[in-house]
Amino acid sequence: MRRKVVLLFLVLLFGCRSEIKKNVILISLDTVRRDCWGELVGSPRLDMPNIKRIFEERKGIVFRNAFSTAHYSVPSHMSAFTGMSSIVHSILEVKVGALPPSIPTIAEILKSKGYTTIAIHSNALLGREGGFHKGFDVFIPIRFKLVPSEAILEEVSNYLGAAVEEKVPFFAFIHFMDAHSDPQGRDGNTLPYYSPPSYRKDLPIKEGTFCRYNRCADSWLRLVREEAIPLKPEKVELVEEIYRRGVRFLDSQLAKLFDLFEKWNLFSNSIIIIFSDHGEEFKEHKYFGHSQPFIETIAIPMMLITPDNDAPKIVDTPVWLPDIVPTFLDYLGLQYPVAFDGLSLFSLLSKNQVKRKIVGTAHVYNRWSFFIIDFPYSVKYDPRTDRVKVFNLMKDPKELHDIAEIDKRNAAMLKNSVKEELIRLMIKRDRIYGAWPRARFYSFDRDVEEELKALGYL
Numbered sequence: 001m002r003r004k005v006v007l008l009f010l011v012l013l014f015g016c017r018s019e020i021k022k023n024v025i026l027i028s029l030d031t032v033r034r035d036c037w038g039e040l041v042g043s044p045r046l047d048m049p050n051i052k053r054i055f056e057e058r059k060g061i062v063f064r065n066a067f068s069t070a071h072y073s074v075p076s077h078m079s080a081f082t083g084m085s086s087i088v089h090s091i092l093e094v095k096v097g098a099l100p101p102s103i104p105t106i107a108e109i110l111k112s113k114g115y116t117t118i119a120i121h122s123n124a125l126l127g128r129e130g131g132f133h134k135g136f137d138v139f140i141p142i143r144f145k146l147v148p149s150e151a152i153l154e155e156v157s158n159y160l161g162a163a164v165e166e167k168v169p170f171f172a173f174i175h176f177m178d179a180h181s182d183p184q185g186r187d188g189n190t191l192p193y194y195s196p197p198s199y200r201k202d203l204p205i206k207e208g209t210f211c212r213y214n215r216c217a218d219s220w221l222r223l224v225r226e227e228a229i230p231l232k233p234e235k236v237e238l239v240e241e242i243y244r245r246g247v248r249f250l251d252s253q254l255a256k257l258f259d260l261f262e263k264w265n266l267f268s269n270s271i272i273i274i275f276s277d278h279g280e281e282f283k284e285h286k287y288f289g290h291s292q293p294f295i296e297t298i299a300i301p302m303m304l305i306t307p308d309n310d311a312p313k314i315v316d317t318p319v320w321l322p323d324i325v326p327t328f329l330d331y332l333g334l335q336y337p338v339a340f341d342g343l344s345l346f347s348l349l350s351k352n353q354v355k356r357k358i359v360g361t362a363h364v365y366n367r368w369s370f371f372i373i374d375f376p377y378s379v380k381y382d383p384r385t386d387r388v389k390v391f392n393l394m395k396d397p398k399e400l401h402d403i404a405e406i407d408k409r410n411a412a413m414l415k416n417s418v419k420e421e422l423i424r425l426m427i428k429r430d431r432i433y434g435a436w437p438r439a440r441f442y443s444f445d446r447d448v449e450e451e452l453k454a455l456g457y458l
């Protein structure tokens, strides 16, 4: 019945179309660390075997040096939606700012080209308040679910199923929140990350292992962080293992999504990008969560799938989230008069040594700072102190040894180059924004406000 209503809605909205256009599908795996993709990204452990299977079967292209534009959800998703760095689009927090009309989202662009646009997501931060709904005909937030992917798959089945049946070309944004820490200990869950019991029955978890002062789940994670409660290394490892079991469960849910794609023949008539908005920390740099811009949060997995690739491929060229929009437009042969910060991934495929500066914004304890990848260097710049931290990713891929004090000349050169790039982007931002207000505050409806409080954002 539900399916028929959805179908009728789409038909009324768009009529029947017979023109064949490639569909565009963007899949976000919130909080999935790059190293969950195993050998595809040079990591010893594979937590997502269905990603590897689809990479092989559908001849995907994995970018193993992919980066976000922030260590948290809002700016990173907005970069994926607009093709802009987080400095230029400036949507850094959900309560600040609104995109000016001169920065269109991919949904707005594709809608203007005749696409049906559908968003099904499960992150409370990606709501209308931040302008994430712009350009979408159908915008469905899934909230307050212990297992959000179940509801996501149901809506995908309804809405994408109807679009496929009607043969309307569509752009779909499909977002999975399952790997994120469980913010509210829903349905009595006391673990920091959720997975069904069958996924973790071999782990040494006892009643109350992740509770303190009646705070469990994500709340416990924040408590041990805020109060700097020391944990034994085995317990930190256990937290990470629970996270990875959750990722494994998410992977099994993706298998169901890929089955639907097979059934609807979408792999042969769609361009698909799968990415994560940021990773997750397990005390590599002291904290849990995704609270600071080190490699474990800013490095992300990313894969491109088209019907035209003749063999699976792993690419070393550094890429970042602003590359997504130009890639879609390039593939579809669409022109749009916007100077994106990103480049089409297709233009980077044949060049393995492209010199690029990847710039992101960080927000740690109410302080704004920046991170820059300028291979092989990874630089953190704090504008208040005018100081840099410098890591050589070739020699120190986990960013454990700051070489700014050892290699002072290089650090000074990198700092200058970073500042030049920041100024260039800020000038671009100011030109695009003009008189458009950049600091507007929004009022949330109560549900969203509660969820954001639970996530620790308000």
Ligand SMILES: [Zn+2]
Pocket (backbone or CB within 6 Å): 030, 031, 072, 073, 074, 277, 278
């Ligand atoms: Zn996120």
